[in-house]
Amino acid sequence: MDYPKTRKEAKELGATHYYTGEPCIRGHIALRKTKGACIECVKEDWVKDNEKRSLKPKSEASKAAGRRYYERNKEVVKARANARSPEERYRHKYAYKIKNPELYKALVSVRRRKHRKATPKWITASQKLAMRELYLQAQNLTKLTGERYVVDHIVPLINEAICGLHVPWNLRVITQEENLNKSNKLLASN
Numbered sequence: 244m245d246y247p248k249t250r251k252e253a254k255e256l257g258a259t260h261y262y263t264g265e266p267c268i269r270g271h272i273a274l275r276k277t278k279g280a281c282i283e284c285v286k287e288d289w290v291k292d293n294e295k296r297s298l299k300p301k302s303e304a305s306k307a308a309g310r311r312y313y314e315r316n317k318e319v320v321k322a323r324a325n326a327r328s329p330e331e332r333y334r335h336k337y338a339y340k341i342k343n344p345e346l347y348k349a350l351v352s353v354r355r356r357k358h359r360k361a362t363p364k365w366i367t368a369s370q371k372l373a374m375r376e377l378y379l380q381a382q383n384l385t386k387l388t389g390e391r392y393v394v395d396h397i398v399p400l401i402n403e404a405i406c407g408l409h410v411p412w413n414l415r416v417i418t419q420e421e422n423l424n425k426s427n428k429l430l431a432s433n
């Protein structure tokens with residue numbers, strides 16, 4: 244498509260955009276709005292603002308609106324959640340964590356208590372160290388590969404039928420995707 248080459252020309256023609264072919268102040272070679280800025284700059288600012296907004300804690304009114312939306316559209320919301328890839332799930336979980344720090348602190352202490360309860364009294368210092376190393380290994384693999392690695396309890400700690408221990412030989416490092424598949428299978432078999 245042919246665009247006017249200057250703002251002046253665009254105004255005269257009543258066009259909404261023009262194209263100079265020159266880089267903007269941020270180096271984009273893109274269309275510019277007759278009444279505003281380069282469209283790539285506008286997009287960038289929009290994404291940045293959106294990120295900032297999504298990290299801010301929500302007001303009570305917007306939380307209530309969210310709950311009402313969920314009540315009316317439960318099936319759609321659940322279907323959308325189920326269709327997410329492991330990476331998207333992780334991103335959503337992370338955003339949720341940032342927005343609900345108190346809830347997350349509580350969840351972390353629940354997990355700690357669960358681990359403590361499942362750790363036998365006779366565990367040795369070197370066995371504890373071995374477990375610590377598995378968690379570090381998972382962190383390092385995540386950093387190195389970009390894929391998220393987690394420490395899995397081979398026999399789950401709390402399950403209807405069996406109860407595993409928090410001991411080195413019940414731990415293994417696997418990808419979060421494998422872990423999600425495992426928990427889906429456990430849910431399906433219950």
Ligand SMILES: [Zn+2]
Pocket residue numbers: 267268269270271281282283284285
């Ligand atoms: Zn620009």
